Amino acid sequence: MTEGLNHLLVAPILLPLATAALMLLLGEGRRGLKAVTNVVSTALGLVIAVALLLDVAGRDAPAAFGIYLPGNWSVPFGIVLVADRLSALMVVLTGCVGLASLLYALARWQHAGVYFHVLFQLQLMGLYGAFLTADLFNLFVFFEVLLAASYGLLLHGGGGERVRAGLHYITINLVASLLFLIGVAVLYGVTGTLNMADIAQKLPAVPASDRGLLHAGAAILAIAFLAKAGLWPLNFWLPPAYAAASAPAAAVFAILTKVGVYAVLRLWTLCFPADAGASAGFGGGVLVWGGIATLVFGAVGMLASQQLARLAGYSVIASSGTLVATIGFDAPALSGGALFYLASSTLAGCALFLLVELLDRAREVEAGPQQVDDGNYALPAFFDAEPPPGTNLDDDEEALIGRAIPAALAFLGLTFTVWAMVTAGLPPLSGFVAKLTMLTALLDLRTPAAWTLFVLLILSGLFAAMSLMRVGMRHFWTTQDRPPPRLRVIETLPIAGLLAASLAMVLQAETALTYTRAAAEGLHAPDLYINAVMGAQPVPRAAGGAP
Incomplete structure (x- = not known):
């Protein structure tokens, strides 16, 4: 990565931090100025994230790392920020989800609380930091920042249901944070370091007498991550909490679970590769069968x-x-x-949570007693008589000829159909491309676990399609007695933008898959990451001690 973009690594963290501080200085008023500041900062963060991704994507695997030492200390003693293909992808997804959720919130939800914009920026700071940090201590710090902000966002808007769900959410995450801290302490006691690359480098040298303690610390840490990722049976809190949250908060939460998945993916491939000796593949079976159980639970729940x-x-x-x-x-x-699939499902989850409120709003709008044409064009007078033979009729035996679908209802129907297809993995959208790629890879593994996951991926898609089809029928096939909902442009714009991003993944599927495959190859070759991080050098200090 170029030297200039190396310095940009810290920008996604400092930018939301500075924005949050600025908005606190503005006091409780000036919400219009805060909204503009929030949008500009979030959009700029997304631009920086895309610049990092493009720079990483344009380099060969051994050089596809950006390393930044904020304190200019030697590795592993100081803070280290790293951007590789995986972290760059997660940072871009964070920017996309953040900007879409914020734009949606501008319609009404920003007015439901005083500190919405501050909490939102702190949430982004925690997410960006978690994806870019290269040591466990700072990962814990950024986890706590994003969780503290999520507590406020979950309760944003008030109400008894949010408070009840919020208490469960806060409790499980506090317990997970405690386990996180215990696991970090155990690993530090065994390895003497918290830098992830340094831990991976020292694991083969851990004596056999400490191997059990090492595995115990890793298991405790994994429980903390998997609880945040929503693994069964640790995910009882997730559906009620996400359902109770406001639409923009729930949309941001779509990527919160991916933070736990990212942490497991990063540390497991880094610390327990096939050449890790006695620790090779530690916990792999638990991840496979735990993930399968979670997939079944999620599919049946849908x-x-x-x-x-x-x-x-x-x-x-x-x-x-x-x-x-x-x-x-x-x-x-x-x-x-x-x-x-991670990128596709994150965009789909964000869009679905934004659509939830709009679809519920459409169901809550009741037709007034004097309403005649149900929000559609009025029918000509000659239709008051008996319609001619062969005319299509509605449930009230009124002719359908000449009726137009209201624009709001058409938008909701189209976007819901597309996102339902993405979620269910139906062709030709991004969910289908992702599942087809995974199914093809599972066929080559030829193990009982691989066959099980193969079948469940197909069945889960069928269950999702059935569930979403039922929801679609309820919302769009029984609306004759309701006027169409009123949608604001600022509410539809982020949903359309997410849809455009998903369609771009399909149109550029070969390029996107090339990127994700290169990211996967880098993850499964941990020496590349270890050598890049451990080989980073501080900037030489000039004469007189100034850096």
């Missing part, structure tokens, strides 16, 4: 859900289960498809 918000929450669980299961196979080809 089928049983009567509310669209809970259905969207279970779809997040199903996607997390799929990703966790693929990690445990330690297969680069499968991981490449899984990373493509």
Whole structure:
């Protein structure tokens, strides 16, 4: 990575931090100025993230790393920020989800609380930092930052349901954070370092007498990550919490579970590769079968859900289960498809949570007693008489000829159909490309676990299609007695933007898959990451001690 872009590595963290501080200085008023500042900062963060990704994507695998030492200390003693293909992808996804959720919130949700914009920026700071940091201590710090902000965003808007769900959410995450801290302490006691590359480098030298303690620390740390990722049976809190949150908060939460998945993927491939001796593949079976159980739980939950918000929450669980299961196979080809699926499912989850409120709003709008044409064009007078033979009739035996679909209803129907197809993995959209790539890779593994996941990926798609079809029928086939909902442009724009991003993944599927496969190959060749991080050197200090 070029020297200039190396310095940009810290920008996604400092930019939201500075923006949050500025908005705090503005006080409780000036919400219009805060909104503009928030949008500009979030959009600029996305631009920086895309620049990092393009720079990483344009380089060969051994050189596809950006390393930045904020304190200019030698590795592994100081803070290290690293951008490789995986972290760059996650940072871009964070920027996309963040910008879409923020634009949607400008319509009404920004007015539901005083500190929405501050909490939103702190949430982005925690997400960016978690994906870019290269040591466990700072990973813990950024986890706590994003979780603290998510507590406020979950409760944003008030209400008894949010408070109840928020208490469960806060409790499980506090317990997970405690386990995180214990696991980090155990690993530090065994290895004497918290830098992830340094830990991976020292693991083969851990004596046999400390190997059990090492595995115990790794297992405790994994429980913390998997609880945040929504792994069964640690995910009981997720559907009610995500369903209770406001639409923009839930949309941001679509990527929160992926932070846990990212941490497991990063540390497991780095510390327990096939050449790790006695620790090779430690916990791989748990990841595979735990992910499969989570996928089953999510798919059945989607089928049983009567509310669209809970259905969207279970779809997040199903996607997390799929990703966790693929990690445990330690297969680069499968991981490449899984990373493509990660991007597709994150965009779909964000869009579904934004659509939830709009679709529920459409169901809540009741026709007034004086309403005649149900929001459509009025029918000509000659239709008051008996319609001619062969005319299509509605349930009230009124002619359908000449009626137009309201623009709001058409938009909701089209976008819901597309995102339902993406979530279910139906062709020709990005969800289908991702699942087809994973299914092809599973066929080559030829193991009972691979065959099980192969079948479940197909069945989960069928369950998702059935569930979403039922929801679509309820929302779009029984609307004759309701006027169309009123949608603001600022509410439809982010959903359309996410749709455009998903379609771009399909149109550029070969390029996107090439990127994700290269990212997977880098993950399964941990020496590249270790050598890049451990080989980073501080900037030489000039005469007189100034750096």
